[in-house]
Amino acid sequence: AQKVTQAQTEISVVEKEDVTLDCVYETRDTTYYLFWYKQPPSGELVFLIRRNSFDEQNEISGRYSWNFQKSTSSFNFTITASQVVDSAVYFCALSGYNTDKLIFGTGTRLQVFP
């Protein structure tokens, strides 16, 4: 069975701090895809990144970076120099080779205080 675990329910930081959101996944598929989505208070899920299981290269996009480690089944997300606008619930998700449905974690609520 596929499963995504986001152990951190809520994180609070002060603006400009760096913060890492953890994601651990379980799957028996050898080919799979990992995603991060952001859900601001407005409710709409915003796509941030997609990685496939064959590409373990870490990725950086502005203040965002992602660390994919197959050895520990983790796909962690770091926000550098956090801003108040980063306040949202962040979801990690997994899809397998033969299905496009997304399996989501329970999310991590990030609050960034000025």
Add this chain to the structure above:
Amino acid sequence: DTGVSQNPRHKITKRGQNVTFRCDPISEHNRLYWYRQTLGQGPEFLTYFQNEAQLEKSRLLSDRFSAERPKGSFSTLEIQRTEQGDSAMYLCASSLAGAPVDTQYFGPGTRLTVL
């Protein structure tokens, strides 16, 4: 290029009533997905279509739920004889099958409250 749209944004109904939600995907996307999200949880997959064909349904989709996608464009999700446990956010997403990056893009959701 407009995003995924959903109507209505909010729906309040009494237990036992039927409700129908609509989703309009991104215009060139051939796949359309429905998810349900309850408070404090991640979205849970309900069903998805490729063009007109409904390819997968979750066990969460009881016989009171039915989804259609006539002509492979917009989709409707109907819930018959609503129960209080149906109260949730219903999310629609679309994607382009076969694209180099087959990523699901979500709409704003329809929040259902069953009294």
